[in-house]
Ligand code: GUN
């Protein structure tokens with residue numbers, strides 16, 4: 001066997017406590033929802049998992065030229081997936097004192113205007129992917145700025161790293177400063193060109209991305225709806241019912257539509273490939289329509305709390321008479337942490353404020369397989385033969401407070417996961433593998 005720091009194009013073994021979900025857990029204690037090896041080996045060949053075995057089988061799966069990465073005692077999970085994040089908002093995060101519409105005008109649009117400069121966008125793309133990986137996130141669904149070059153910069157950087165990224169050029173042709181506006185035609189043509197050049201290129205995917213109904217004219221929504229019909233392989237992402245003033249503005253702008261969701265629906269933008277960011281203030285009709293269309297409501301708890309938008313009805317949407325598909329996301333820069341662990345902690349608090357409970361099993365399922373299913377990507381979010389070898393290695397006792405808390409937990413896995421999501425963050429990320437390649441995230445940390 002070869003030491004872990006030697007490069008090899010052959011088989012790779014990663015040893016540790018291997019946890020992967022088989023299905024959505026039905027609350028706490030649902031041990032049948034996951035597979036867990038206390039001392040396991042993830043066997044990787046050509047960027048994919050080929051087997052997951054007990055460490056005792058190392059003689060069978062190891063051998064000459066095989067590289068072993070030994071993380072015995074550490075948790076190995078599928079790399080986290082962030083289903084809604086804004087690439088041009090890394091310098092908007094932590095902006096003071098405004099709710100959504102003023103926050104967009106005062107902080108966000110000026111920051112996004114800088115991404116018209118391709119050199120600036122390229123430099124920011126490096127930081128962005130570094131930061132995701134440092135937090136254990138190996139795949140993200142990203143909004144670019146209105147500039148096609150911003151999406152190109154991020155896709156190119158992701159291609160260089162071998163990560164699987166979903167990226168959209170944000171379409172917006174009204175109600176914002178000219179530096180961040182496109183047109184109905186250019187949004188259509190730029191997105192179509194991105195799809196031609198990038199969708200399915202390596203691990204990159206292009207997302208059709210109308211920002212939200214307030215910044216798109218009916219003509220632009222029409223153009224993007226026709227693009228979505230022409231490209232059913234592409235995800236659609238947008239924002240929906242995040243903030244009360246936003247909802248009232250959409251009603252004024254589209255008086256002929258039944259409600260906010262109906263605006264997008266009218267233009268063919270609502271279906272099982274649609275990711276509807278926030279989805280907080282939904283009417284009963286919208287919930288029924290979300291359910292029957294298979295659209296995904298994307299829960300962004302740190303953002304919803306920080307911008308003061310409202311409390312997402314997690315259990316009401318998931319388990320109501322009309323169940324809605326759910327995903328979890330950071331929504332940087334409205335969101336306040338790149339960490340999906342910290343995001344899960346805030347999700348838990350939002351459910352508490354609504355008298356609901358989000359178990360650690362449900363949260364970790366969401367961050368991995370649940371989010372992969374929301375994207376329709378069966379080869380992401382799980383550690384099993386055939387899946388991409390995107391892994392995160394977690395040190396649950398990385399801080400004195402966490403080690404101290406875990407010393408009282410009797411080694412219970414669910415309790416450890418709950419401590420991880422409640423107290424955890426980037427410091428718990430010991431290593432990340434992308435397509436089977438270790439990223440050295442601890443070394444890259446400042
Ligand atoms: N609605 C429209 N654009 C945005 C955005 O950039 N962030 C958030 N949180 N909501 C939005």
Ligand code: ZN
Pocket residue numbers: 084085086239277331334
């Ligand atoms: Zn957003």
